[in-house]
Amino acid sequence: MDTEALIGDLTAELSRRLKRSQVQVPIGVSNRHAHVTQEHFKILFGSSAALSRLRDLKQVGQYAANEKIDIVGPKGTLRGVRLLGPCRSKTQAEISMTDAIVLGVKAPVRESGDLARSSSLRLVGPQGSVEVKEGLIIAHRHLHASTAEAAALGVSNGEVVRARVGRSGERETIFEAVVVRVSDQFRLELHLDTDEANAAGVANGDAAYIV
Amino acid sequence: MDTEALIGDLTAELSRRLKRSQVQVPIGVSNRHAHVTQEHFKILFGSSAALSRLRDLKQVGQYAANEKIDIVGPKGTLRGVRLLGPCRSKTQAEISMTDAIVLGVKAPVRESGDLARSSSLRLVGPQGSVEVKEGLIIAHRHLHASTAEAAALGVSNGEVVRARVGRSGERETIFEAVVVRVSDQFRLELHLDTDEANAAGVANGDAAYIV
Numbered sequence: 001m002d003t004e005a006l007i008g009d010l011t012a013e014l015s016r017r018l019k020r021s022q023v024q025v026p027i028g029v030s031n032r033h034a035h036v037t038q039e040h041f042k043i044l045f046g047s048s049a050a051l052s053r054l055r056d057l058k059q060v061g062q063y064a065a066n067e068k069i070d071i072v073g074p075k076g077t078l079r080g081v082r083l084l085g086p087c088r089s090k091t092q093a094e095i096s097m098t099d100a101i102v103l104g105v106k107a108p109v110r111e112s113g114d115l116a117r118s119s120s121l122r123l124v125g126p127q128g129s130v131e132v133k134e135g136l137i138i139a140h141r142h143l144h145a146s147t148a149e150a151a152a153l154g155v156s157n158g159e160v161v162r163a164r165v166g167r168s169g170e171r172e173t174i175f176e177a178v179v180v181r182v183s184d185q186f187r188l189e190l191h192l193d194t195d196e197a198n199a200a201g202v203a204n205g206d207a208a209y210i211v
Numbered sequence: 212m213d214t215e216a217l218i219g220d221l222t223a224e225l226s227r228r229l230k231r232s233q234v235q236v237p238i239g240v241s242n243r244h245a246h247v248t249q250e251h252f253k254i255l256f257g258s259s260a261a262l263s264r265l266r267d268l269k270q271v272g273q274y275a276a277n278e279k280i281d282i283v284g285p286k287g288t289l290r291g292v293r294l295l296g297p298c299r300s301k302t303q304a305e306i307s308m309t310d311a312i313v314l315g316v317k318a319p320v321r322e323s324g325d326l327a328r329s330s331s332l333r334l335v336g337p338q339g340s341v342e343v344k345e346g347l348i349i350a351h352r353h354l355h356a357s358t359a360e361a362a363a364l365g366v367s368n369g370e371v372v373r374a375r376v377g378r379s380g381e382r383e384t385i386f387e388a389v390v391v392r393v394s395d396q397f398r399l400e401l402h403l404d405t406d407e408a409n410a411a412g413v414a415n416g417d418a419a420y421i422v
Contacts, residue, residue, distance in 0.1 A: 170388055173386055
């Protein structure tokens with residue numbers, strides 16, 4: 001390859017990355033939470049209860065519910081874990097690795113909904129308790145984007161990128177292996193769990209950069 | 212600058228970094244812990260008690276003690292926090308940001324010993340309690356190395372480097388702003404706290420790479 005062409009290619013790639021790295025992507029920090037089926041909700045809260053909206057989340061149609069449950073593990077319990085709505089077809093809880101140590105379980109890092117061979121999960125509500133054989137995961141870090149936002153950022157569904165967070169801070173961190181998830185129900189947001197956010201010293205709404 | 216010289220410089224720098232990035236640096240995960248003065252130890256454990264060695268740490272002369280205390284904050288308590296020995300000239304506790312949230316305090320990210328304007332700290336032992344106005348910190352991530360190890364790695368005391376951890380894993384992470392601390396009492400080890408280790412999915416003894 002001749003030198004002129006090499007320098008041309010390098011310059012083009014650096015320019016593409018430089019442009020992308022200047023877009024501020026808001027960080028959404030996910031605290032431990034659970035999604036439940038309609039049937040499990042009725043067992044946990046009573047047959048006449050209904051999941052109720054506390055506030056909308058940034059992702060379209062998703063909301064934080066008023067209702068909270070406990071997650072019980074062999075070594076400890078996580079109390080007051082918030083449910084997210086609406087109800088889903090499978091019950092799952094997303095916790096941090098720190099939480100997994102408190103519970104005394106070894107939960108796998110997974111994308112939401114990918115529950116095959118994940119850890120068993122015991123939820124306790126005010127009216128009853130539920131145990132599922134698979135359902136406890138640590139969320140894989142990911143980037144949500146609408147189709148238009150993904151196009152503007154130059155990323156596509158399923159792509160793996162890296163995100164710089166806490167830029168110029170004392171805990172600045174680059175998270176590798178960020179999975180891009182594109183849908184018109186999604187809004188641009190880098191989802192980190194509390195371990196990731198605390199390790200990097202960042203909070204909800206802080207800026208991330210795809211680098 | 213002519214093209215030949217540019218390519219020569221880039222090649223030399225990449226080669227230096229490539230070589231350095233192939234050295235496996237062991238990770239040491241620091242769980243929350245406290246260092247106390249001799250005087251405070253006597254208040255916490257009684258005037259006839261003495262700090263006793265459970266096991267040596269990798270850093271020369273440092274040890275995990277058998278004794279544990281509680282750290283009490285306005286919102287919560289961290290129970291059974293291990294003391295490290297030997298006693299120091301100032302009492303301090305190093306916790307994670309997750310721990311700070313449990314306590315309900317805003318602790319600064321600091322290098323060990325840099326306690327000016329850090330958070331107040333209340334320790335409770337079996338025989339008494341101690342409160343210091345400054346002493347609660349979140350440890351700044353750092354790399355320990357002996358003089359010879361630092362030279363072999365091409366780093367120097369006070370230098371700020373970055374470390375890749377969890378290489379090729381689902382939570383691979385690059386920690387920026389790693390402070391290098393060189394002393395002949397030190398042994399090569401990247402010190403991360405539990406938030407950082409959990410965010411990157413790594414444990415004690417796993418490999419880090421200076422990149």
